[in-house]
Amino acid sequence: MFHPFFSKQKAVALAACCALLALPALAVVTVTKTTDLSFGKLVPGTTSGTVNISTSGLRTPSSSVTLFTQASTQQAAVFAVSGGPTNTTCALTVPSATSSLSGTGAVMPLSGFSASNAGNSVIPLDGSLGSITLDGSGAYTVKVGATLTVGASEPAGVYTGDFSVTVTCP
């Protein structure tokens, strides 16, 4: 039996009301990849070397690696953060361990990840961790660059791999 003032119907209605009120506070952040990371076309040398691609998409070779620009598309990865709590600082995690690209020859290590916002302002990373502050709509754009190690006389072909980033909000 229910109390006359607190009928079952009223209780159900109140519960639904409170549930609806609680939902807006449960902002579920989502991360969507909008651009893949591409190092473009590279010419290997007789010794191993590296190519770094900045978050603005600028390639910088070292050692004997040469950049090939003809019909080459190079770009940093871009991730769109949305739906998060507004004006809130969230944790950004980029890969800490070295991943690699696989192809026709030896795997090419991928390391030295860097991150920036849409305006290419650097997001400082402590190891693999950084922080981002979502805007008034709970959104943020993260750009990610990395360094690829190209083996000596790496065989020609397309090499592929992947990496993930995670955003954690309070």
Next chain:
Amino acid sequence: MTGHNFVHRFMVVVIASLQFASLAHSATATANVSAEIVSIVQVSVDASTQLLVSSTTGVLVLSIPGGGGSAASTMTLTASGAVASGSPTTFTASDSAGLAALITQMTTSGGTLTTSGTLSGTGVQIVVIQAAAGSSEGGTVTAIVTYN
């Protein structure tokens, strides 16, 4: 079920909801990564003449030893099947970057079927020639390198 018990259950539901709202939540996304290694053909360091052809997009890499002193190396470059207009270009460069820039200009400015020049100086190791795409893809590039 009594009204009291139901209210008690209801409170449990509300508290649980509020606690859930305070939990940290995360999301992950994955990006693909790619790189294309372009095939090359290199001039051997001890040969005076060698044909260089790339079957991909016209990558030509010349490995030119700088020599032990101030002696200059001379290179004659002949390109055929590329863009058939314009006038021959003569290039001279004392470093690989300068030469690469000149040759790139030569192959992309649209004009040269035949050209020659002198590579002077020492320490030049690698020069990358980027042939024009499109109509030139069917062509070949021949380089003759002579060391003094």
